[in-house]
Amino acid sequence: MTLDAQGTNATDRAGLNGQIPRCDHIDQLSVVEYGSPECKACLASGHTWTRLLVCLTCGWVACSDDSRGGHAKAHHQETDHPVVAVLEPYSTWRWCYAHRRTV
Template sequence: MTTRIGSLNGQTPRCGHVSAVSVAGPGAPECKQCLVLGLDWTALMACLTCGWVACSNDSPGCHAREHYEESDHPVAARLNSEPPWRWCYVHGRPV
């Protein structure tokens, strides 16, 4: 088995977007758009560029994706996730 340098467990290619973000701290643990619309969320994602918190892609509002589409901030991290989990919207995969 060949292991790629900089990859997670030798299978996922390294994503350059992770090292390009400033890793901002998350805002309030709520999706403000969902609260306004009266929607529930499955999980929350925090933008690693600016700290904006929004609901995940598996939530009815998909507001974290909407934030990416408006801002081009590439990577978000799931709040309260063990182990930590990050998603690159550019590549469409966990990083």
């Protein structure tokens, strides 16, 4: 058994590569219908976006943090919905705002 600095079993919390604790948020997700492929907040303010992200809790679509509005992060801050995915075909990229890392 490997203990961390707090004296808890670090092996139980390890991810697949043994380096990072597993994100439990992805286990709590269910299938959701995605909203329309646009950032409504950007459209309302006349801005464009770099990438679109979809909230995997409710399906809300918003612009990424590298876009001018950063509306996906604002959605997380408002709702505490933790995990988003990039709205691109065949992409498996997901981000957990709670853990501030890809999952």
